[in-house]
Amino acid sequence: MSNTVAAASRPEPDNNYLTAGYGLKSWLLTTDHKRIAILYLIMISVFFVIGGLFAVLIRLELLTPAGDLVSSDTYNKLFTLHGLVMIFFFLIPSIPAVMGNFLIPLMIGARDLAFPRINLLSWYVFAIGGMTTFAVVLFGGVDTGWTFYTPYSSTYSKTAVGLTAIGVFITGFSSILTGLNFVVTIHKMRAPGLTWFRLPLFVWAHYATSLIMLIGTPVVAITILLVFLERVFGVGIFDPALGGDPVLFQHLFWFYSHPAVYIMILPSMGVISEVVACFSRKRIFGYGFVAFSSLAIAVLGFLIWGHHMFTSGQSIFAGMVFSILTMLVAIPSAVKVFNWTATMYKGSISYETPMIYVFGFLGLFTVGGLTGLFLGALGLDVHVHDTYFVVAHFHYIMVGGAIMGYLAALHFWWPKITGKLYSEAWAKLSAIIIFIGFNLTFFPQFLVGYLGMPRRYHVYPDEFQIFQVLSTAGASILAIGYAFPAFYLTWSLFRGKAAPANPWNAKGLEWTVPSPPPKHNFDTIPVVEEEAYDYSRLEEEVV
Amino acid sequence: MSAHKIPARIYYLIFATLLLLTMITVEVAFYDIGILSFPVALGIACFKSTLVILYFMHVRYGTGLTGLFVSAGFIFLAILMVFTLMDLNTRDWQVQPDESGISLAAPFDHGYGIGKQLR
Amino acid sequence: MSEAHSGLVAHQFETAEQQRETANLGMWSFLITEVMMFGALFTAYGFYRTKYPAAFAAGSDHLDYLMGAFNTAVLICSSLTMALAVQAAQHGKRKGIILFLLLTILLGGVFLGVKVLEYADKYEHHLIPGIHFSVDSSYAAQIELFYCFYFAMTGLHALHMIVGITILGILVALSHRRRFSTDYYNPVEMAGLYWHFVDIVWIFLFPLLYLIGRS
Ligand code: HEM
Ligand SMILES: [Cu+2]
Numbered sequence: 001m002s003n004t005v006a007a008a009s010r011p012e013p014d015n016n017y018l019t020a021g022y023g024l025k026s027w028l029l030t031t032d033h034k035r036i037a038i039l040y041l042i043m044i045s046v047f048f049v050i051g052g053l054f055a056v057l058i059r060l061e062l063l064t065p066a067g068d069l070v071s072s073d074t075y076n077k078l079f080t081l082h083g084l085v086m087i088f089f090f091l092i093p094s095i096p097a098v099m100g101n102f103l104i105p106l107m108i109g110a111r112d113l114a115f116p117r118i119n120l121l122s123w124y125v126f127a128i129g130g131m132t133t134f135a136v137v138l139f140g141g142v143d144t145g146w147t148f149y150t151p152y153s154s155t156y157s158k159t160a161v162g163l164t165a166i167g168v169f170i171t172g173f174s175s176i177l178t179g180l181n182f183v184v185t186i187h188k189m190r191a192p193g194l195t196w197f198r199l200p201l202f203v204w205a206h207y208a209t210s211l212i213m214l215i216g217t218p219v220v221a222i223t224i225l226l227v228f229l230e231r232v233f234g235v236g237i238f239d240p241a242l243g244g245d246p247v248l249f250q251h252l253f254w255f256y257s258h259p260a261v262y263i264m265i266l267p268s269m270g271v272i273s274e275v276v277a278c279f280s281r282k283r284i285f286g287y288g289f290v291a292f293s294s295l296a297i298a299v300l301g302f303l304i305w306g307h308h309m310f311t312s313g314q315s316i317f318a319g320m321v322f323s324i325l326t327m328l329v330a331i332p333s334a335v336k337v338f339n340w341t342a343t344m345y346k347g348s349i350s351y352e353t354p355m356i357y358v359f360g361f362l363g364l365f366t367v368g369g370l371t372g373l374f375l376g377a378l379g380l381d382v383h384v385h386d387t388y389f390v391v392a393h394f395h396y397i398m399v400g401g402a403i404m405g406y407l408a409a410l411h412f413w414w415p416k417i418t419g420k421l422y423s424e425a426w427a428k429l430s431a432i433i434i435f436i437g438f439n440l441t442f443f444p445q446f447l448v449g450y451l452g453m454p455r456r457y458h459v460y461p462d463e464f465q466i467f468q469v470l471s472t473a474g475a476s477i478l479a480i481g482y483a484f485p486a487f488y489l490t491w492s493l494f495r496g497k498a499a500p501a502n503p504w505n506a507k508g509l510e511w512t513v514p515s516p517p518p519k520h521n522f523d524t525i526p527v528v529e530e531e532a533y534d535y536s537r538l539e540e541e542v543v
Numbered sequence: 544m545s546a547h548k549i550p551a552r553i554y555y556l557i558f559a560t561l562l563l564l565t566m567i568t569v570e571v572a573f574y575d576i577g578i579l580s581f582p583v584a585l586g587i588a589c590f591k592s593t594l595v596i597l598y599f600m601h602v603r604y605g606t607g608l609t610g611l612f613v614s615a616g617f618i619f620l621a622i623l624m625v626f627t628l629m630d631l632n633t634r635d636w637q638v639q640p641d642e643s644g645i646s647l648a649a650p651f652d653h654g655y656g657i658g659k660q661l662r
Numbered sequence: 663m664s665e666a667h668s669g670l671v672a673h674q675f676e677t678a679e680q681q682r683e684t685a686n687l688g689m690w691s692f693l694i695t696e697v698m699m700f701g702a703l704f705t706a707y708g709f710y711r712t713k714y715p716a717a718f719a720a721g722s723d724h725l726d727y728l729m730g731a732f733n734t735a736v737l738i739c740s741s742l743t744m745a746l747a748v749q750a751a752q753h754g755k756r757k758g759i760i761l762f763l764l765l766t767i768l769l770g771g772v773f774l775g776v777k778v779l780e781y782a783d784k785y786e787h788h789l790i791p792g793i794h795f796s797v798d799s800s801y802a803a804q805i806e807l808f809y810c811f812y813f814a815m816t817g818l819h820a821l822h823m824i825v826g827i828t829i830l831g832i833l834v835a836l837s838h839r840r841r842f843s844t845d846y847y848n849p850v851e852m853a854g855l856y857w858h859f860v861d862i863v864w865i866f867l868f869p870l871l872y873l874i875g876r877s
Contacts, residue, residue, distance in 0.1 A: 105674075112674035114684045180691045187608070188684040189674070214691055215619045218699035226706070226814070233792030235810050236803060237706070243717075243803040248709050251627045252702055302622055306630070317633035318626070525676065548752050558742040565734050565868075569727065572873035580877060584869040592862040599745045599858045609690055616694040620701035627705055631712055 016419065020519040031116035032519060037102035037417075039123050040093060043130065047089040054082035056479065059472040067459045075458035076143035077159065081136075083146030084164065088171050089130055091402055092260065095267035096213075097126070097178055099409045100206045102417060104182060106510035106517060107200050109191025109526045114184040122177035129171030136160045136167060145456065147257070150238035150249040154230040165228040172221040175263075179213025182206050191509070193528035197291070200508055200532050201284060204291040205270025208298035212259045212266075215302070220256035223249065247313050254305035262301045264398055265365070266294055268405025269336055272358050275408050276340045277533040278506040279355040280347030284533050286339045293332035300329045310381045319378050326376030333369050337362060352504070353427040357408035360435045364400025368393055371446070386456075389449030395442045407431070407485070414489065415499030419516040422492040430484035437481050440474025507533050549604065557598045564591050670846045678845060685848045689855050700818065700863050707811045707870065714804040719875025721808030724789060724797075726780065730872035733776050734864060740769035741861045748854040751847035759837045759850060763830050766857065770827045777820055784809075812871055819867060822860045829853050 017034045020026075027035060058078050061069040070078065101119065105112055113119050136142055139160040144153040153161050186207050190199070226237050227249070236242020238249040277284050284290055306314055306322030314322075340362060349355070371393040375381050384390065415421055448467035453460055460468070502511040509526060510517075568587045572580065597603040602610055675681040711718045743765040750758025788796045791809045799805055833853055836842065842850060 110674060114674070115688060116672075116674060176695050180688060180695070183691050184684055184688045187687055188680060211615075214695050215615075215698055218695045219623065219702040222699050222702045222818075229810075229814070235792040235806065237807070237810055243710075243714065243801075243807050245709065245713070247630070248627070248706060251630065252623075252706065255623050255627075255702075302619060303626070306626065313634075314630050315633040315635065318630035321629065322626075520673065549749070551746065551749060554742060554745045554749070558738065561738045561741075562735060565731065565738065568869050568873065569731050572727075572869070572876040575877040581874075584873060588866045588869055591865045595741060595858050595862050595865070599741055599861075600855055605686075608687065612687070612690045612694060616697040620697055620704075623698075623701060624705045624708060627709060628712060631709055 015518060016514065016516040017519045018419070018516050029120075031112070031120050033101050033105050033113050033116065033119055034417075034517060036119050036123055037098050040097040040101060040126070043123075043127065044090050044093055044098065047085050047130065051082055051085035051090055052479070052482070054078050054085065055475065058082060059475045061458050062460075062468045063472050065460050065462050065465050070458065072458055073143065076145075076456070077141035079456055080142050080145050084133065084142075084168070086398075087146055087260075087264075088168055089126075089133065091264040091398055092175055093126065093178070094264075094402070094406050095271065095409060096182070096206060096209055096263070097122075097174075099271070099406075099413065100182060100202075100209075100267060101178070103413065103510055104185060104203060104206060105189070106513065106521055107203055107508060108186065108189060108194055109509050109522060109528065110185065110189035111520045111522065111525075113181045114189055115181050118177050119181055122174040122181070125170060125177065126174035129167050129169075129174060132163060132167030132170060136164045139163060147253065148224065148227060148249075149253075150227060150230075150246045151240065151244070154227045154238050154249075155241075162228050162231050165224045165231075169221050169224050169228070172217045172224075175213050176217045176221075179210035179217070182210040183214060186210075191526050191528055197288065198528055198530070198532050199291075200270075201273035201287070201290050201294075202267075202270035205266045205273070205294045208294040209263050209266045211295075211298050212263050212301065216256035216259045216263075219252055220260075223252040223256075247309065250309050250312055250314075251305070254308045255302070258305040258308065259298070259301040261394070261397070262297055264402045265405075266297060268361065268402045268409075269294065271405045271409040271412070272336075272340060272361055274506075274508070275354045275358050275412050276343050277535065278412075278504050279352060279358075280344045280349050281535045282343055282347040282533070283531070283535060284339065285342035285345075286335075287532065289335050290339050293335045296332040297329060300325070300332065304329055304376070307376045307381070310378050311385050323376055323378040327373065330369065330373055333365075337366055337369075351428075353424060353431055354408045354412040356428060356431040356435075357404045357411065360431065360438075361401055361404040361408065364396050364404065364438065368396030368401055371396065384449060386454055387449035388445040388453050388455055391455050392442050392445035392449055395445070399442070400438055404434075407434070410485070410489075412504070413510075414492070415503045416510060416515045416517070418493060418496075419499050419514075420492045420496030421499050421503065422496055423488050426484060426488040430481050430488075433477060433484070434481035437474050437477030437479075441471050441478050442474070444468070444470040444474075507535060549598070549601070553598060557594050560594060561591055682848055685852055686855075689852045693855065693859050696822075696859060700815070703811065703815050703818065704866070704870075707815065710804075710807055710811070711874075714801070714807070716875075717799075717801045717804030718808045720799065720801075721805045721812070722872060722874040722876075724784075724787065725812070725872050726783070727872040727876070729776055729780055730868050733773050734868045736769050736773045736776070737861045737864050740766045740773070741858055743769065744854050744857045748847075748851055751842055751850040752844065754842075754844040756837060756840065756842070759842065759847075760834055763834045763837070763850075767827050767830050767834070770823055770830070774820060774823055774827075777816065815867055815871070819860065819863050822863070826853070826857050826860055829856070 017032055020032075021030075027039065030036060030039075057070065058075070061067070061075060061078075063069075067075070101113070104110075142157070142159045142161055142164045144157050144159070144161055144164075148161070148165070186199075186203055229235070230237045230239065230244075236244040238244045238246050240246060273284055273290060304322055304326045306318055307326045310319045310323070340358075371389070375384065375390060375393055411422070411427055444467040448464050448471075449455075451464070453464050453467075499515045501514050503515075504511075509528070512526065513521060564587055568584055571583055571587075574580075576583065596613060602613055671678050671681050675684065743762045747759050747762035747766060750756075750762055784790060785794060788794055789809055791806045791813065795806050795809065796802070797805050830853060833850055836849070
């Protein structure tokens with residue numbers, strides 16, 4: 001057994017995964033998890049831009065109280081497509097399918113995921129689902145909202161609901177396949193000595209995420225299929241006029257879609273754990289608590305879906321039960337936030353770009369999570385349900401939390417993935433612009449929502465205009481902040497300095513292999529003999 | 544290979560039990576045992592599946608991990624069912640089934656604010 | 663490291679043992695998703711059955727419970743032959759694998775044949791929801807709902823049977839070409855798990871669809 005240090009110190013790897021084959025075919029038929037991650041990265045970046053364009057149109061329309069830019073029908077389609085694309089085609093695959101795909105085998109010392117061909121299959125399934133959704137746009141769009149509430153979606157909507165349903169159904173399977181691959185990989189492919197409690201917390205977070213994907217996704221898939229069948233055959237599964245029960249649809253939908261919000265945030269939390277430890281030069285405070293809180297979030301997440309249905313005709317008793325259970329999920333979330341903060345305490349913190357995103361995440365996720373508790377309180381939710389308060393809540397978590405985590409991950413592991421260093425100055429600047437732009441966009445929405453402006457309308461009373469103008473102004477800043485990375489990261493690909501194997505001096509197996517990693521990751525499977533985030537030992541070695 | 548080899552005798556035994564239980568299910572369905580008939584039918588079905596899982600699918604001879612995975616599937620399914628039916632069975636705006644078995648929804652009174660339980 | 667790269671072990675694994683355990687866990691993870699997928703239908707079924715007990719009993723009355731019972735027995739037989747096929751694979755008996763797989767396919771075919779007869783019968787009696795449905799009852803809509811679930815659930819189940827039969831067919835061919843040995847028969851074992859799962863679904867479907875309100 002040769003040791004891995006030899007591989008790490010080899011300066012210029014002659015055969016890394018990027019140079020291990022050229023041409024389109026070598027990419028489209030690859031089973032290398034690292035290349036599949038890149039395929040996903042390209043795909044979801046496209047979707048992010050598309051989803052963003054819909055958002056631009058929404059924000060422009062809302063600049064004035066009158067509906068002067070688009071008609072109400074068009075507006076309905078805009079927010080529907082924005083939600084669909086951002087949730088199913090960007091946020092759900094974002095960190096897992098890109099970062100998780102790339103990093104999990106490297107982090108656990110494996111040559112690939114357990115099922116490399118299924119991994120490729122999941123990308124193709126995703127691509128087909130995506131194309132179907134493109135087709136929806138060509139066929140005139142869809143206007144049900146990303147939630148597909150029946151009986152509007154199943155009976156009344158005149159738009160391409162059926163095709164959308166098929167698109168989402170197909171995409172669901174890509175998520176299932178990814179989750180399945182991760183669960184099995186994490187169980188069976190860990191390097192010798194890498195016990196569960198030595199795993200990076202990123203891996204724990206992805207394990208919890210994958211459980212949700214496995215358990216929740218099939219339920220929404222079959223539910224969407226029922227909506228499709230109901231439309232095609234004109235039966236009344238969810239149509240009250242024919243004995244169906246629309247609230248049942250909401251149960252089945254939210255059984256997945258509430259846990260799905262944790263699919264979006266848990267991987268980000270995993271990223272935060274890695275980055276916080278690295279730039280505080282300390283072991284994560286309370287490792288076990290952070291690890292188990294991921295699992296707790298995944299499990300508790302399945303007990304609280306009814307908080308989306310307080311005003312939908314769900315029984316009051318069920319509403320009360322769900323309201324109480326909702327409070328529970330705040331506990332593991334708070335455990336994480338406190339532990340990250342405690343990790344920074346007395347650490348030697350440095351302010352590289354990924355860390356700036358972490359600070360953004362901590363603040364914004366806390367606001368988003370706490371407003372979630374407001375919404376989870378049955379009595380208060382009756383007042384603010386379906387207002388901009390809800391919109392602000394979930395954007396604080398999904399944009400302020402999940403996307404900040406995604407950007408942190410992209411900047412943290414960019415040198416590893418591409419072998420290139422980006423410009424710190426530009427990256428920091430754009431992180432700060434994003435933070436400012438984000439708050440200006442979404443904080444006014446809390447206020448206007450609390451004052452009573454309902455979501456999903458394109459006209460509104462004059463007195464709300466000031467908030468909407470602020471919001472649109474913020475969105476413009478946010479857009480600039482998002483555009484920057486597209487440029488300086490692309491630039492780094494061609495002009496960036498070559499990255500060393502471990503540019504941040506971070507712990508973790510992925511940093512022991514060259515950047516970019518060789519095709520089969522490890523010449524010899526490493527043997528792990530230390531705890532995760534053993535930064536104290538690293539400092540000693542350096543000294 | 545570490546796969547556990549089970550004697551064919553056990554397979555035949557399980558097979559016979561399954562057939563017998565199928566006959567019992569059919570038989571029981573024709574007796575008027577009131578509200579018990581549903582739990583009995585479900586109980587027999589659960590028992591049959593347990594046999595299939597433990598013996599035909601070798602879970603009894605497998606690792607604890609497999610057992611954990613199997614139970615996880617059924618536990619989360621139970622969560623889905625219990626909470627969904629909890630809502631249905633505690634709705635105050637929903638008229639309970641009459642003799643015809645049809646429950647007609649009361650005119651849509653949205654449930655909140657004027658709940659019977661709270662009055 | 664001698665075992666790795668002997669051709670039977672894929673590059674990402676160290677040993678055949680690891681590969682086998684991984685395949686096994688992967689299959690069980692997949693079955694969890696199947697449990698949840700069918701489970702969502704069962705939940706919806708339970709929801710409406712609680713809501714409309716008499717309509718569901720009336721709907722069930724139109725089903726031929728003898729056909730259902732016969733099919734249950736057929737599937738149980740096929741589960742036995744499937745288990746025996748896996749056992750033959752464990753002992754490296756190639757002929758045994760092929761024989762028992764063919765028997766399983768045959769029984770699966772019989773099951774589907776009976777299903778076709780049943781579906782045809784439902785068509786004749788105007789019991790196809792949406793397309794061709796009329797029953798003389800004051801709560802026809804609710805009975806139609808029962809039939810929606812009858813077709814959704816048995817249809818999804820039948821789809822799984824068709825997939826299963828296809829897989830078994832491929833395994834027969836592979837086995838014929840001596841692809842399996844006592845060291846490597848993961849595909850047979852995995853197909854077995856899948857087939858038994860499909861059997862379990864039917865074990866629940868039979869009493870829930872065919873046997874309600876018979877007393
Ligand atoms: C601390 C944990 C959280 C709690 C207690 C919570 C609570 C709630 C509640 C009660 C609602 C329903 C509001 C209404 O419709 O009236 C809601 C909506 C929503 N939440 Fe959260 N939430 C939490 C975390 C998250 C996370 C982590 C995400 C996403 C990553 C998220 C995304 C959403 C979305 C997308 C909606 C709106 C769904 C829709 O109707 O379109 N939430 N949340
Ligand atoms: Cu929720």
